[in-house]
Amino acid sequence: MAGTIVVGNHTHEEILDSLNAVDEMAVGTRAGSRLRSRMMHFAADEDFRIYASSMKGDPKTLQIVNDPSISLLVLDRRTDQSGWREIEVTGRAEIVTDPAERARALEMVSGPSPIVAHLKGAGQTDILDFIRITPIEVKMRIFGEIVAGMPPTVVEFEENARAESDLAGVRKRFTAWREAVRTLSLLASLVPVVLGVAFAWNITGEIAWFPAVFTLLAAVAVQGGTNVLNDYFDHRNGNDAANREFVRPFSGGSRVIQLGLMTPVETLMLGAGLCLAAAVVGAGLAFAGHPWVIAFGIAGLLSGVFYTARPISWVTRGLGEVMVALNFGVLMVTGAYYVQTGEVTRNSILVSLPVAFLVALVLYINEFPDYRADLATHKRTLVVRLGRGRAAKLYPVLGAMPFAAVVALVVADVAPLMSLAALAGIPLWLSASRIVLQHSEEPFELAPANALTAIAHLTTGLLFALGYAWEELGRDGLPLAVALAAVGLGYIVYMYRSVERQRRIFAGVKTVLR
Known part of the structure; x- marks a missing residue:
C-alpha cells in the first residue's frame, strides 16, 4: 500500500521516522455531532497502517464501531522548536478480528504501551481490542518550514477512501x-x-x-x-x-x-x-x-x-x-x-x-x-x-x-x-x-x-x-x-x-x- 505524495519535499521514510519516534498520539473521533479526543499509545507499520489498543467495551471503541472516521495527531519534538514535526493522519478505524493480524498488532503495540506489555507478559490480552487505522491522508508540517511559507508534505491513499457499504451502516445501527x-x-x-x-x-x-x-x-x-x-x-x-x-x-x-x-x-x-x-x-x-x-x-x-x-x-x-x-x-x-x-x-x-x-x-x-x-x-x-x-x-x-x-x-x-x-x-x-x-x-x-x-x-x-x-x-x-x-x-x-x-x-x- 503506497501513498502518493501530492505536495511537499519530504519522503515516506522521513514521515515514518517521526511516527516511529513517538509513543503517543492524540485520537479524535466523532460522537454524533460532537468530537472527542484522547491520548493513546500506538505503533505504525511501513505502509502507514497504525495500530492502537484499548479495553474491550471502552467508549472509544464503541465510537469507532459506530463511526470509523478518525483523526490522529503526532508531534515529534526531537529537535529544537523550528524542526518539530507535526503529523496529522485522517483515515478509517476498524477493530482487528483476524488472529494473525491481532498477534502482529500485539507485538507492535506492546513496545510503546506499558499496559499492553504488562498484559502480554501476564497472558491476559484477551481483554483488549486492537484497532487498525487505515490512512486516507497523511500530512506532515515542520514548524520552521511553515513559518518560511513552505507547504506541508501531503501523502494521499486514494485506494483507502472508499464509501461505507449499506450493510456496514445496518450493522452500526x-x-x-x-x-x-x-x-x-x-x-x-x-x-x-x-x-x-x-x-x-x-x-x-x-x-x-x-x-x-x-x-x-x-x-x-x-x-x-x-x-x-x-x-x-x-x-x-x-x-x-x-x-x-x-x-x-x-x-x-x-x-x-x-x-x-x-x-x-x-x-x-x-x-x-x-x-x-x-x-x-x-x-x-x-x-x-x-x-x-x-x-x-x-x-x-x-x-x-x-x-x-x-x-x-x-x-x-x-x-x-x-x-x-x-x-x-x-x-x-x-x-x-x-x-x-x-x-x-x-x-x-x-x-x-x-x-x-x-x-x-x-x-x-x-x-x-x-x-x-x-x-x-x-x-x-x-x-x-x-x-x-x-x-x-x-x-x-x-x-x-x-x-x-x-x-x-x-x-x-x-x-x-x-x-x-x-x-x-x-x-x-x-x-x-x-x-x-x-x-x-x-x-x-x-x-x-x-x-x-x-x-x-x-x-x-x-x-x-x-x-x-x-x-x-x-x-x-x-x-x-x-x-x-x-x-x-x-x-x-x-x-x-x-x-x-x-x-x-x-x-x-x-x-x-x-
Whole structure:
C-alpha cells in the first residue's frame, strides 16, 4: 500500500521516522455531532497502517464501531522548536478480528504501551481490542518550514477512501441498538419468567410452550424498551451528564446518547417501539384467552417507563428499588404463572420473593457508582438516602434476604427440597459483600461486586426454578436435572473465577500506572 505524495519535499521514510519516534498520539473521533479526543499509545507499520489498543467495551471503541472516521495527531519534538514535526493522519478505524493480524498488532503495540506489555507478559490480552487505522491522508508540517511559507508534505491513499457499504451502516445501527437495550441486563426478565413457568409446570404437570415463549418475548421487550426510555429521560433530566463515576456496563445507563451512538430522538423512538412491540404481544396473549395480561402489561410499563420519567419518577420519590423488585420479581413471576394456569395464587407471589430480592440487590449495588450524580439530580435512591458508608453495611443484610427466602419457602413446603440448590449462590454474595465493605467509595474497585451480584441473581434464580423442574421431571428426568444443576454450579464457579481474574488484571494494570 503506497501513498502518493501530492505536495511537499519530504519522503515516506522521513514521515515514518517521526511516527516511529513517538509513543503517543492524540485520537479524535466523532460522537454524533460532537468530537472527542484522547491520548493513546500506538505503533505504525511501513505502509502507514497504525495500530492502537484499548479495553474491550471502552467508549472509544464503541465510537469507532459506530463511526470509523478518525483523526490522529503526532508531534515529534526531537529537535529544537523550528524542526518539530507535526503529523496529522485522517483515515478509517476498524477493530482487528483476524488472529494473525491481532498477534502482529500485539507485538507492535506492546513496545510503546506499558499496559499492553504488562498484559502480554501476564497472558491476559484477551481483554483488549486492537484497532487498525487505515490512512486516507497523511500530512506532515515542520514548524520552521511553515513559518518560511513552505507547504506541508501531503501523502494521499486514494485506494483507502472508499464509501461505507449499506450493510456496514445496518450493522452500526444494530450495534448501537444493542448497546441501548443493554442486552446483558435482559437476563433480569429471563429469570422470573422461567421461574413462573417452572412453578406452573410443578402445579399443573404441563407447559404451554407457545404462551411461555411469547410471555418471555413480551417481558424482554418491556425491559428493553424501559431501559432505552430511562436513558432518554436521564439525558433529558441531566443525570447522565452529571454522572462521572459510572462503571460500564453495570451503572450509568448505556450512554448511547453521550457517546454519540444514537440521537435523543432515535433513542426515544427505539424505546417506544420496543414498548409497542410488547403491547402487541400482550394483546395477542389477551385475545388467546389470557385477558388479565393487559393489566400485567400496563403495570409493567408504568413501573418501568416512569422509573425516571416525570411526572411520576419513582426513583425521585424513593421508590425505585421497590418498583424494580415488584416489576422484575413479583409481576413477571406471577404474570408468567398466570399465562400458564389462568390464575394468580398466594404461593405464586411467595415464590417470586427470592427473585424480587435479588433484582433489587442488583439495582442497589449499581447505585453506588451513580451516587454523586443521583444526589445532584435529586434521585432518592437508597444509597443516596443512606450515604455510601452506611449503605455498604446494609448490603450483606439485603444480600442474605433472597437466600433466607429460599430456605423459608422450602421449610413451608412451598418450594421443593431441591430448590435449596439456589444456596450455591451464597459464596458470590459473601465475596461481593467483602468487596462492598472495603471499596464502597471507589467505583472502579467496586466493579467486581457489581458483577458478582448480577451473576448471583442469574444463577440463584435459575437454580431455584430448577428445583421445581427437578421435582416435576421425576425419576426418568433425573439425569437431565442433574446435568442442568451441574451446568449451573459450573457456571457459578467459572464466573467467580473470571471475575477474580479480571480483578487481578486491573490490580496489575494499576500497579503499572503508578
